[in-house]
Amino acid sequence: MMEKRPVVEMRNIKKNFGGVQALRGVDLVLYKNEVLGLVGDNAAGKSTLMKVLSGAYIPDEGEIFIEGNRVELASPMHARQLGIEMVYQDLALADNLDVAANVFLGRELCRRKIGPLSILDKHAMEQETTRLLDRLKIDIPSVRANVEKLSGGQRQAIAIARATAFNTRVTIMDEPTAALSVAASRKVLDLVRELKAQGNSIIIISHRLEDIYQVSDRLIVLRQGRKVCECPVVGGLDEFREQVLAYIIGARDDFAGGGQEGS
Amino acid sequence: MLQQNIRDFGMYIALLVIVIVFAVATKGVFISPRNISNLINQTGYIAVLAVGMTLVIIIRHIDLSVGFLAGFLGAMAAIALVFWKLPVFVVIPLILGFGILAGLLNGFLVAQMRIPAFVATLAGWLGYRGALQLATVKTGTIIIPNEAFNAIGNGFIPDIPLPGILPGVHKATLLIGFIILAAYVSGAIRDRQKTRAYDFKVPPLNIFVTRLVCTAAVIFLLTWILAGYRGLSWTAVVILIIFLLYHFITTQTVLGRHIYAVGGNPEAAQLSGISVKKITYVVFASMGMLSALSGMLFASRLRSATTQAGTLFELDAIAAAFVGGVSASGGVGKVSGSIIGALVMASLTNGMNLLGVDISYQYIVRAAVLASAVIFDVATRNRTV
Ligand SMILES: Nc1ncnc2c1ncn2[C@@H]1O[C@H](COP(=O)(O)OP(=O)(O)OP(=O)(O)O)[C@@H](O)[C@H]1O
Ligand SMILES: [Mg+2]
Numbered sequence: 126m127m128e129k130r131p132v133v134e135m136r137n138i139k140k141n142f143g144g145v146q147a148l149r150g151v152d153l154v155l156y157k158n159e160v161l162g163l164v165g166d167n168a169a170g171k172s173t174l175m176k177v178l179s180g181a182y183i184p185d186e187g188e189i190f191i192e193g194n195r196v197e198l199a200s201p202m203h204a205r206q207l208g209i210e211m212v213y214q215d216l217a218l219a220d221n222l223d224v225a226a227n228v229f230l231g232r233e234l235c236r237r238k239i240g241p242l243s244i245l246d247k248h249a250m251e252q253e254t255t256r257l258l259d260r261l262k263i264d265i266p267s268v269r270a271n272v273e274k275l276s277g278g279q280r281q282a283i284a285i286a287r288a289t290a291f292n293t294r295v296t297i298m299d300e301p302t303a304a305l306s307v308a309a310s311r312k313v314l315d316l317v318r319e320l321k322a323q324g325n326s327i328i329i330i331s332h333r334l335e336d337i338y339q340v341s342d343r344l345i346v347l348r349q350g351r352k353v354c355e356c357p358v359v360g361g362l363d364e365f366r367e368q369v370l371a372y373i374i375g376a377r378d379d380f381a382g383g384g385q386e387g388s
Numbered sequence: 389m390l391q392q393n394i395r396d397f398g399m400y401i402a403l404l405v406i407v408i409v410f411a412v413a414t415k416g417v418f419i420s421p422r423n424i425s426n427l428i429n430q431t432g433y434i435a436v437l438a439v440g441m442t443l444v445i446i447i448r449h450i451d452l453s454v455g456f457l458a459g460f461l462g463a464m465a466a467i468a469l470v471f472w473k474l475p476v477f478v479v480i481p482l483i484l485g486f487g488i489l490a491g492l493l494n495g496f497l498v499a500q501m502r503i504p505a506f507v508a509t510l511a512g513w514l515g516y517r518g519a520l521q522l523a524t525v526k527t528g529t530i531i532i533p534n535e536a537f538n539a540i541g542n543g544f545i546p547d548i549p550l551p552g553i554l555p556g557v558h559k560a561t562l563l564i565g566f567i568i569l570a571a572y573v574s575g576a577i578r579d580r581q582k583t584r585a586y587d588f589k590v591p592p593l594n595i596f597v598t599r600l601v602c603t604a605a606v607i608f609l610l611t612w613i614l615a616g617y618r619g620l621s622w623t624a625v626v627i628l629i630i631f632l633l634y635h636f637i638t639t640q641t642v643l644g645r646h647i648y649a650v651g652g653n654p655e656a657a658q659l660s661g662i663s664v665k666k667i668t669y670v671v672f673a674s675m676g677m678l679s680a681l682s683g684m685l686f687a688s689r690l691r692s693a694t695t696q697a698g699t700l701f702e703l704d705a706i707a708a709a710f711v712g713g714v715s716a717s718g719g720v721g722k723v724s725g726s727i728i729g730a731l732v733m734a735s736l737t738n739g740m741n742l743l744g745v746d747i748s749y750q751y752i753v754r755a756a757v758l759a760s761a762v763i764f765d766v767a768t769r770n771r772t773v
């Protein structure tokens with residue numbers, strides 16, 4: 126408990142889309158080796174906040190610190206170089222490519238270069254992928270299978286594996302279980318636990334409070350672009366659900382009148 | 389499994405049917421060594437376009453400008469040779485360079501200005517048609533007297549002078565044919581062994597052997613027929629080089645992987661740090677270069693640049709790509725397939741010409757083949773999903 130080191134710190138993040146105030150000054154801290162749940166009603170600003178952190182949106186205002194250093198995230202690529210990986214709500218896999226190709230998409234291993242052409246090292250990528258999937262206990266028939274042919278759960282697992290594969294500091298998952306069956310969801314949640322056990326720091330967005338309850342250490346509730354609750358995940362599921370729902374629908378607000386509106 | 393095979397083998401079956409039908413209808417003329425040699429030369433200018441078009445369609449675009457661009461650049465080559473009196477070895481890279489520029493222009497319109505490729509390249513279709521007519525307006529057809537240039541479309545590779553050994557057989561062609569055969573067979577076997585060594589599933593042995601034997605037989609037969617006639621044409625050499633180059637790029641390089649990724653899921657590719665814009669530029673530039681090559685092959689073949697050069701090449705190239713298994717929804721397609729597709733389209737034209745089919749019916753038949761290829765694609769795709 127003593128040395129809870131923040132990996133990510135976001136301060137007073139604001140983001141407008143035309144007239145819509147998607148984020149009205151949100152603070153967020155993620156500690157090392159922690160799973161942080163992020164919940165809230167539709168349009169609360171969850172995805173927007175995470176897209177800011179992953180470099181997809183540039184915030185209108187606010188600061189971001191990665192392991193204590195102030196950063197200006199210019200693009201998803203930039204965020205990625207800093208170790209921030211996002212698993213998108215709408216799966217970001219190329220269906221026409223195989224598992225190994227998807228895991229290494231954009232960071233292919235090469236054998237050598239001929240002029241401007243880099244030659245793929247397919248064997249190394251397949252081996253690495255096999256090792257990665259084994260380590261995360263992900264069950265896939267073959268790393269040469271086109272992801273198009275895999276189930277939703279398997280595809281989600283690959284998207285997550287891919288996000289955590291390369292010296293990742295923070296993995297952001299936007300509704301990783303939204304499109305999955307109960308059984309497939311359970312596997313993804315197992316994967317989240319496995320990742321935590323292996324030392325990863327994770328932010329997970331979900332509308333399923335049981336999911337958040339099962340895997341998260343801490344929870345942040347957003348409502349209409351503001352943080353209304355930040356608390357550890359403790360107690361029984363029913364009590365937890367009741368409390369969190371109160372925040373989600375706006376019956377409770379820990380940060381009301383905090384002056385987020387004006388400045 | 390069966391579906392995969394139907395998609396893969398569809399074009400071979402189509403080609404086989406076409407060859408048999410025309411062989412019977414023309415009483416064997418279609419498969420005479422002379423006509424086969426001819427057919428390969430006719431395939432050349434469609435095949436190189438089809439290869440470029442494959443990449444364009446893989447990244448979910450289309451290029452309608454390639455036909456008249458090829459015609460226009462063929463005329464430019466003729467002008468450079470005849471009026472500017474430039475030597476061949478300058479003209480060829482110069483025209484290829486023009487092609488790349490034209491391709492980059494399309495790339496700019498599509499990637500930068502975000503104009504739908506269909507519209508941007510339709511403007512090119514019209515523009516290059518005008519440019520072609522302007523280029524040939526004073527003289528009409530430009531006759532190209534340059535033998536070296538004309539050899540690309542009409543000439544054959546020189547033979548190895550070995551008096552007494554195999555008279556009447558083109559030994560250089562035979563040698564090249566056997567090298568290709570050996571490389572293909574050993575490559576296929578090595579690939580299978582490697583795949584097995586890494587514990588991946590391989591197709592059943594009988595399917596593997598059947599495919600190997602069939603392909604080897606085709607290579608052997610083609611080599612034998614060509615060696616017995618006048619040997620490998622320079623056009624065939626060009627097709628071979630383009631095939632090897634593009635096959636290598638699409639299957640073995642990071643660039644190729646990124647092209648497929650952009651076709652499969654542009655958003656995912658972008659989020660993975662792949663520049664969709666850059667890939668679009670590269671693919672259109674390559675298309676432009678291949679259009680230039682196609683235009684020169686055609687001009688060289690006719691020994692002249694005509695006002696009509698390039699007409700409907702784009703249709704044949706697009707049809708060749710679809711016949712060759714490229715998917716209209718993007719992300720799927722092989723260079724080898726498109727070359728077979730080009731052979732199908734060239735065979736149709738060649739066979740119908742031999743039979744003296746009226747040109748209006750020829751258009752309808754080619755359109756029907758294009759339509760059926762796309763229908764086939766959609767039908768076999770839908771069932772997989
Ligand atoms: N690119 C955009 N352009 C315009 N408005 C946007 C954009 N992205 C988000 N918004 C708006 O910002 C607000 C917050 O959206 P956001 O996607 O962050 O919500 P969310 O909490 O992720 O909701 P959900 O649970 O439905 O995914 C919404 O009102 C949404 O319409
Ligand atoms: Mg969302």
